Amino acid sequence: MHFDAEFWDFICFVIFIGLLGYVGLHKKIFAALDARRARIEAELAEASNLRKEAEALLASFVRKKAEAEAEARSIIAQAQNEAEIIAREAHERAAEFVRRRTKQAEDKIASAEAQAMAQVRDAAADAATKAAEIVLKAQVKGALGDGLVDEGIADLKRLLH
DSSP: OOOOHHHHHHHHHHHHHHHHHHHTHHHHHHHHHHHHHHHHHHHHHHHHHHHHHHHHHHHHHHHHHHHHHHHHHHHHHHHHHHHHHHHHHHHHHHHHHHHHHHHHHHHHHHHHHHHHHHHHHHHHHHHHHHHHHHHHHHHSOSHHHHHHHHHHHHHHHHHHO
16 A cells, blocks of 8 residues: 555644644634624624714704704793883883974973063053154143053053963
8 A cells, every 4th residue: 555645644634633622722722713703792782882882972962952952942022022122112212302303302392482572562562652652642741641651551561371
């Protein structure tokens, strides 16, 4: 029987595998593979937990963003309402100021009219008195005429003033 090199290579390989099995290398390889699988599973579990935490954090930030936007809209609406109230009050104050000034002007005009009317009446009374005095002096002469004129003038002044 002739054994070629390939046969001897096969026999050496079988002996080598047998020695490795005898020494327990296959158990060490399986243990290393199991340890690596466990480490990878742990890393995957940690990555899954980190992903869940990140998603929860993202959801929290999205919720906080929505709350902040709602609060900002509320603040803007409140500011607009306050601005409208302030504008309305300013308009009302301006209108009230115009009304007061108009009333003051009307009162001054009425006072000036009354004063002018009183001055016109006084001037008319003085003119009527002078005219009556001239007419009566021309028609009634003497002490009796002077007394009547003085009495008439006094009555006229009392009535007109």
